[in-house]
Amino acid sequence: MSPPLPRRVIAVASNKGGVGKTTVATNLAITLRALHEDLPILLVTLDDQSLVERMFRIGGRPENARTLKHAFAQRSFAGCSELGQFGVEFVPHAAELEAIKVRAAEPLTLKRMLEASAREGLVIIDTKSDLEALTRAALAACDLAILPVADRASLEEAEKALELLGAHGGRRKRGRVLFTLVDRRTKLDAEGRDLYERLAEKVEERGWPRFTAVLSRSPRVEALNSGKKRPRSILHEAKGTLVQRQLRELAEEVSKLLGIADAGDAPAAAKPAGPPRDFASDLRSALFRGLRAR
Numbered sequence: 576m577s578p579p580l581p582r583r584v585i586a587v588a589s590n591k592g593g594v595g596k597t598t599v600a601t602n603l604a605i606t607l608r609a610l611h612e613d614l615p616i617l618l619v620t621l622d623d624q625s626l627v628e629r630m631f632r633i634g635g636r637p638e639n640a641r642t643l644k645h646a647f648a649q650r651s652f653a654g655c656s657e658l659g660q661f662g663v664e665f666v667p668h669a670a671e672l673e674a675i676k677v678r679a680a681e682p683l684t685l686k687r688m689l690e691a692s693a694r695e696g697l698v699i700i701d702t703k704s705d706l707e708a709l710t711r712a713a714l715a716a717c718d719l720a721i722l723p724v725a726d727r728a729s730l731e732e733a734e735k736a737l738e739l740l741g742a743h744g745g746r747r748k749r750g751r752v753l754f755t756l757v758d759r760r761t762k763l764d765a766e767g768r769d770l771y772e773r774l775a776e777k778v779e780e781r782g783w784p785r786f787t788a789v790l791s792r793s794p795r796v797e798a799l800n801s802g803k804k805r806p807r808s809i810l811h812e813a814k815g816t817l818v819q820r821q822l823r824e825l826a827e828e829v830s831k832l833l834g835i836a837d838a839g840d841a842p843a844a845a846k847p848a849g850p851p852r853d854f855a856s857d858l859r860s861a862l863f864r865g866l867r868a869r
Contacts, residue, residue, distance in 0.1 A: 583833045584689065584698045586717035588736050591729035592704035595755040595790065597626055598800065599723060599825075600701035602809045604663045606826040607697065609810060611835060615696030617656055618665045619643070621709040622701060623672050630806040631659030636667065643669040647678045651691040661808070676708040682743065685712035697835065706735055715743045719832055721786075725756040730774055737783065751832075752778050752785035753825070758792040788825040793818045 587600045597620070604618045620627040621643070628636070643666050646655040656664045669675060679685065689698060700717065702710040714720055720740055722733040733752055741747035757771045768776075771789070778785050796818050799807040813819045829835070 581834075582689065582694050582696065582698065583719070583835065584700065584717045585719045585721060585829070585833075586700045586702060586710075586713040587721045587723065588702045588706075588710055588714060589723050589729055590704060590706045590710075590732040590735060591726075594723040594725040594729045596704070596723055597622070597624075597701050598796070598809075599721060599753065599755065599790070600699050601627060601630055601806070602822055603721075603826060603829065604697075604699050605661050605808045605810050606822050607829065607835070608662050610823075610826055610830065612662075614835060615694075616663050617652070617694060617696070617698045618659075618663055618701065619652070619698060620666070620668050620701040621672075621713060622703040623668060623670055625668055626800065626806055627665055627701060628667050630808075631661075631663055631665045632657070632667075633659060640667050642667040644671075644675060646688065647675045647684075650684075650688055652688060652694065653692050672703070672709065679708040679712045682708075682711050682715040685709075686716035689716060697833075706732075706739065711739055714739050714746070717746075718749060719829065720746075720750040721829075722750055722752050723755040724752050724774060724778075725754070726770070727774070730777060733783070734781070748784070750784070752783055754785070754789040756792045757789045786825060786828055788821055788828050790821050790825065791817055 585600075585603075587596045587603075589596055600618065600620075604616050607614065608616050618627060618631065640657075641655040643655070646652045646666060649655075652666060656666050659665045685700075700713040702713050714736065720736065722736050724730050724733050733750075737747050737750045740750045754771060754774065758769075775785075793813070793816060795816060796809055796813055799809065799812055809816075809819055809822050
């Protein structure tokens with residue numbers, strides 16, 4: 576029997592909309608599941624939009640589906656998650672959040688719910704574009720906060736999120752900036768610097784930690800979530816693109832930060848050497864899991 580997997584919690588948060596929070600949360604879940612096939616992953620959305628559910632649900636929503644609302648009512652996620660596409664579990668969203676926000680008024684509510692659920696593996700929390708009770712609870716519960724930054728406004732919002740992290744037992748160091756929607760073609764000043772360079776300079780001046788990986792702007796990727804059809808994953812539908820490679824780099828960086836390893840891995844000193852892991856093989860495995868689950 577494999578030893579229990581320690582729980583790790585990621586929150587993707589920004590008070591600024593349109594910076595790619597849900598894109599990061601959903602596609603990071605899929606990519607990490609492909610890289611670590613034995614890692615249980617639960618995706619929780621604290622937004623009232625249906626994108627996560629449309630992306631991962633297999634079949635239609637049953638009439639008796641237990642949602643985020645039920646999870647907060649019972650103070651646990653037990654019995655409220657479903658196995659979705661690509662082997663990722665998800666909690667169905669709640670269309671109305673006001674009552675849930677009241678239940679989350681105590682900042683450690685979400686942390687205690689996860690503890691009560693006895694979850695193993697990884698929990699990824701996608702937040703709404705605000706810094707209200709639910710987002711604050713996600714930041715208080717997380718081991719790593721991914722703070723997407725795409726412009727000057729979202730840079731200032733990242734600072735607010737870092738301040739909230741600092742208010743919860745010195746968790747500020749768990750926040751990390753991720754540059755998203757990077758477009759290096761447009762130069763902004765006489766020195767030829769682009770927006771990414773200017774933002775990176777500001778982050779460095781403030782001493783904030785940031786991911787080495789970045790996610791570039793891509794019309795092809797943006798089209799994956801357009802319309803009312805099922806949103807599609809970068810891993811499977813943007814093969815060979817720069818963004819797919821960047822997403823893998825982000826997933827590997829997150830894995831190192833959180834100490835994530837496959838459940839069956841032997842300790843590093845005892846593990847025999849082998850050929851480098853083939854990402855194409857990972858992709859085929861993830862695709863097979865998704866097709867098998869249909």
